[in-house]
Amino acid sequence: MSIVEHHIDLESPRISDAEVTDYIALLKPRVMSLVVFTALVGLAIAPVHVHPVLAFTSLLCIAVGAGASGALNMWYESDIDARMSRTANRPIPRGRVTRPEALAFGMTLAFFSVMTLGILVNWLAGALLAFTIFFYVVIYTVALKRWTAQNIVIGGAAGALPPVVAWAAATGSLSVEPWLLFLIIFFWTPPHFWALALFRSDDYARAGVPMLPVVAGPDVTRLQILLYTLVLVAVAFAPWPLGYFDAVYGITSLVLGAGMLALAINVYRRRQGSAALRATRRLFAFSIFYLFALFATLLLEVVVRAVTPSIW
């Protein structure tokens, strides 16, 4: 900081107008809720008993780590956020929180979430959480988002890691099952975000973000959505025949996958006017339900087994 800037700071110090809710908004609570839910499933399906206090600690640290990623993402992307109608109301573009405040907030939360998870639970989980935050902020937000249409494909790995972190927190090691959950979220991300990008492509174009519909056009995006949905349905179904998850999960996965595929085909076929818009909105909404229902099935099975162990 130069002497002149320092002098100006002293003359007109800024008084923060931020409310607590502005800092909560920096955490991206909706993204955080999905992260917590997928992490809870990773924790629940682990084949070990986890003390409730340690389970709560793990989920809290993962949630705070996700929140830190959100705050650091908003710190770096405040210029983009200000240009997009979907994000213009976020705390930094609205002037409620400054960029340095968001940076300090995000870094503090990242540090405490990683250290707390490492010290109180185990360092494999702590290291994986640190890598998740690093991947989301540095690889996705800084390196990929403004430079390539494959941003959300590669960046999707960050959103897919929470169940892996949770499994590591429970067991202290890694196994095939959490990586299956990782793959499901990883291949779910492109159809989900490209559906959003299709009906928000003007917003992304204005902000200069090279999302696939902006760079390659809507038709290529529709084809990519369909292809990734095919892979997603296969990846989500595979754990049943491979013997990792049971028939209840397998059949649920097939039913939900059929719905997802039907909506993706609909997006591919309807390319003009309000019918096209409706199709993409439906796919976007259903994709959220799809992931939630798939993971809820795994969670429900664990709960039912715990409540009625004799019938299994």
Next chain:
Amino acid sequence: MDDKQKPDALPGIVLTEAQKKRRRERSIAIALALGVLVVLFFAVTLVKGPAVLNRPL
């Protein structure tokens, strides 16, 4: 520079009632977060350390 222009003569920062309220709320939120952290470390120490909560009565 005469006396009126010296920094000592400035009235300083006067917060409005709304700013005071928001600052108080932010301070309470930080205090709560630190409290949660203390309780968390205490609880996990009981579980993992001397294992007080895990011992049969």
